Amino acid sequence: MILFERVTKRYPNGREALRAASFSIDRGEMVFLTGRSGAGKSTVLKLIAMLERPTRGTVVVNGQNLGALKSRHLPAYRRTLGVVFQEHRLLDDRPVFDNVALPLVVAGASAAEMGKRVRAALDQVGLLGKERMLPNELSVGEQQRVGIARAVVGKPAVLIADEPTGNLDPDLSVEVMKLFKRFQDVGVTVIIATHDLHVVHEFGQRSIVLEDGQIQGGAETPLPSMTATR
Amino acid sequence: MVGYLTHHAQSLVGSIGRLARAPFATALTVLVIALALALPLALSLFVSNALSATGGFTGAVDMSVYFKPGVTLGQVQQLARNARARAGVAAVEVISADAALKEFQQYSGFGTALQALGANPLPNVLHVRPAAAASTPADLDGLRHYLSAWPEVDLVQLDAQWVLRFNAILALLRRVLGIAALFLGAGVLAVIGNTIRLEIQGRRPEIEVVRLVGGSSGFIRRPFLYTGMLYGFGGAVLAWGMVETAVLVLQKPMADLAALYGSSYTLSGPGLAQAGVVVASGLGLGWLGAWLAAARHLRGIEPRA
Numbered sequence: 252m253i254l255f256e257r258v259t260k261r262y263p264n265g266r267e268a269l270r271a272a273s274f275s276i277d278r279g280e281m282v283f284l285t286g287r288s289g290a291g292k293s294t295v296l297k298l299i300a301m302l303e304r305p306t307r308g309t310v311v312v313n314g315q316n317l318g319a320l321k322s323r324h325l326p327a328y329r330r331t332l333g334v335v336f337q338e339h340r341l342l343d344d345r346p347v348f349d350n351v352a353l354p355l356v357v358a359g360a361s362a363a364e365m366g367k368r369v370r371a372a373l374d375q376v377g378l379l380g381k382e383r384m385l386p387n388e389l390s391v392g393e394q395q396r397v398g399i400a401r402a403v404v405g406k407p408a409v410l411i412a413d414e415p416t417g418n419l420d421p422d423l424s425v426e427v428m429k430l431f432k433r434f435q436d437v438g439v440t441v442i443i444a445t446h447d448l449h450v451v452h453e454f455g456q457r458s459i460v461l462e463d464g465q466i467q468g469g470a471e472t473p474l475p476s477m478t479a480t481r
Numbered sequence: 482m483v484g485y486l487t488h489h490a491q492s493l494v495g496s497i498g499r500l501a502r503a504p505f506a507t508a509l510t511v512l513v514i515a516l517a518l519a520l521p522l523a524l525s526l527f528v529s530n531a532l533s534a535t536g537g538f539t540g541a542v543d544m545s546v547y548f549k550p551g552v553t554l555g556q557v558q559q560l561a562r563n564a565r566a567r568a569g570v571a572a573v574e575v576i577s578a579d580a581a582l583k584e585f586q587q588y589s590g591f592g593t594a595l596q597a598l599g600a601n602p603l604p605n606v607l608h609v610r611p612a613a614a615a616s617t618p619a620d621l622d623g624l625r626h627y628l629s630a631w632p633e634v635d636l637v638q639l640d641a642q643w644v645l646r647f648n649a650i651l652a653l654l655r656r657v658l659g660i661a662a663l664f665l666g667a668g669v670l671a672v673i674g675n676t677i678r679l680e681i682q683g684r685r686p687e688i689e690v691v692r693l694v695g696g697s698s699g700f701i702r703r704p705f706l707y708t709g710m711l712y713g714f715g716g717a718v719l720a721w722g723m724v725e726t727a728v729l730v731l732q733k734p735m736a737d738l739a740a741l742y743g744s745s746y747t748l749s750g751p752g753l754a755q756a757g758v759v760v761a762s763g764l765g766l767g768w769l770g771a772w773l774a775a776a777r778h779l780r781g782i783e784p785r786a
Contacts, residue, residue: 300693302784330695342687354694359485401694 252278252440253299253409258308260294260464268294270464271308276442278408281435283451284444286461292444295461296411299442300334301325313408330358333402333439335412339394341386347373347397348382354405372404373397376430392423396430403434410434412443416450424450489703496707499680507715510676514716514763517669519723521662522759526724526751528654534739534746544625545638546607552633554578557605560631564607569615569624574608581606604635618645666766669716673709673770681705681778693784702775706768713767717760725750 253276260269268291276282284292297303298310301317310317313331320328341350351372355365373379376396386394395415402410412431416424428443428450435441445451451458460467500507548557554577564573581603586595611624621639629637681688691701728750739746751759 300784302693326692326695326697326700328695329693332695334693340686340690340693342690353691356488356491357691357694357696357700359488362487405694 252276252280252313253442254309254311255295255298256309256311258298258305258310260291260298260303261306267464269298269305272461272464272466273308274459274466276440276459278440279435279438281432281441281454281456282443283454283456283458284442284461285446285448285451285458286467288446290461291464292446292461293413294464296334296413296442296444299409299411300332301328326357330354330405331408333405333407333410335395335398335402335410335415337414337417339386339398341394341397341401343386346383346385347378347389350386350397351382351400351404353401358405368404368406369400372400375403375433376400391418392426395419395423395427399427399430403439407439409440409442412441414445415443416445416447421449425453428454488700492704493707496704496711499704500708500711507712510672510712511715511719513672514669514712514767515719515723517665517672518717518720518759518763520665521658522720522724522751522755523727524654524658524661525755526728526749528651528658529755530748531651531654533749534744544609544611544621544628546609546628546634547636547638548605548607548633549635550604552605554605556633557607560633561607564609564628567624567627569612569620570609571612572608572610574610576606576608578603578605666762669713669763669766670770670773673712673767674774676712677705677709677771677774678778680708681774681782685782688779688782689784692782698779701779702772705775705779706771709767709769709771709774710764711767713763713765713770714760715763716767717763720763721751721756721759 255272255274257271257273258269259267259271261267268289272291272295284295286292294303298305298317299312301320305318312328315328317328342353348369351369352365355368360368369382370379373382376399378393378396378400381389381393386397389397395418399412399415402412410431415431416427419427424447431441431443432454554575557577558575561573561575564570578601582595582601585591585603589595607628609624609628611621615624625637625639628634688701728748732748735748736746
């Protein structure tokens with residue numbers, strides 16, 4: 252599903268965020284990307300979302316070699332992804348419904364379809380009934396869940412999240428992670444960058460540990476029931 | 482397809498809403514555009530009114546052929562037949578000395594004074610109108626030579642000089658109009674482009690999110706193009722209104738002035754065609770200005786992560 256092959260990313264300032272990193276993630280897997288700040292977690296997500304291009308190496312997502320993706324096909328590719336940020340990145344001047352509907356508007360969905368799917372997504376994150384509220388009328392945890400609803404409303408094959416619990420207290424963090432787990436249960440590939448090791452241990456999913464731009468110690472599979480992936 | 486059209490409608494409505502939420506800024510921009518469009522429109526009206534006030538070119542180059550005293554009306558009519566037969570002559574009208582005197586008594590206000598004269602001092606006259614196709618300065622000169630060669634003729638008066646000058650002035654004005662339209666059109670482009678640039682900067686977070694969720698460049702550009710066209714449309718309609726108002730204000734004094742010259746000429750405002758050209762220019766310039774700004778400034782906006 253997702254394949255990094257000796258991927259190096261050097262930023263214009265000379266910093267090497269990734270150094271010949273290789274790993275793969277299976278379809279429908281839920282994986283934590285861990286490591287210290289600056290270890291390269293965000294860079295991995297940026298490369299998947301095509302917010303950056305690798306300096307060297309190959310990134311393949313869903314059978315698509317991103318290095319060969321033409322920029323006019325980039326919007327269509329991004330529609331197959333759901334992206335969640337630490338700061339929720341909602342549009343403050345629009346109600347929850349419009350925020351969540353944005354990926355569908357972009358994809359040209361009909362109004363009827365939009366209403367149905369936005370409500371379904373809000374229902375999944377437990378915010379049905381708050382669709383007419385503005386984002387800053389909601390709590391931080393609720394805002395983050397609106398962001399998640401926006402990421403999943405387009406039924407993406409891959410869901411990536413960068414420190415989604417960074418601003419949340421432990422209880423809310425667990426709640427949000429459970430939400431991600433539910434999307435994995437319905438077949439979505441989920442990749443979560445986090446430094447919250449407590450949560451990582453609690454959920455017992457495989458984690459990819461990054462240190463100084465390199466993968467550490469291969470892939471861990473803490474739960475025996477999980478099928479090992481390389 | 483339905484979703485696509487829906488998005489067009491939403492972009493338009495959204496653009497209208499955004500403009501309406503900042504009425505003062507919108508009004509200023511529209512006013513600047515209107516002034517830039519009103520000037521060429523007013524100039525083109527000036528040219529078209531000047532043309533209709535002078536009755537066009539062909540009617541203005543009549544030649545008056547004055548005969549020597551003692552030439553009889555019969556001779557004059559014979560010569561008129563000769564003149565009619567000549568190529569390049571559209572019409573020949575005989576004005577007898579008697580008819581001319583009667584008309585002069587009627588209109589000049591010298592009626593009683595003229596009655597005191599023993600004999601009619603006026604000569605017989607021919608009005609020769611050249612054909613429109615034969616109205617070049619050389620043609621007119623040739624015709625004048627032909628007419629003045631008749632021994633009965635005293636004087637051939639050709640008022641072509643002022644017509645030629647007038648037409649040269651009109652040609653110059655048309656050129657000035659073209660240049661002004663070009664410069665002011667560029668000004669409209671700059672105003673709209675700059676306004677759209679500011680709006681793009683103000684909506685940067687939104688553009689980043691839309692890019693992130695897979696909005697195409699066309700999708701992101703669309704609302705800005707509608708905003709540009711709305712500015713252009715608003716400016717054009719306001720320009721038309723301003724010029725129309727100016728014409729209405731000037732109509733009465735202009736008619737009074739024309740009446741003093743014995744003319745029933747009235748100032749005419751921008752017709753449907755001229756209004757259409759202005760509105761189309763406004764829409765086109767608005768679209769182009771917005772497109773240029775979007776092409777230039779949207780490229781740099783990529784989502785942060």
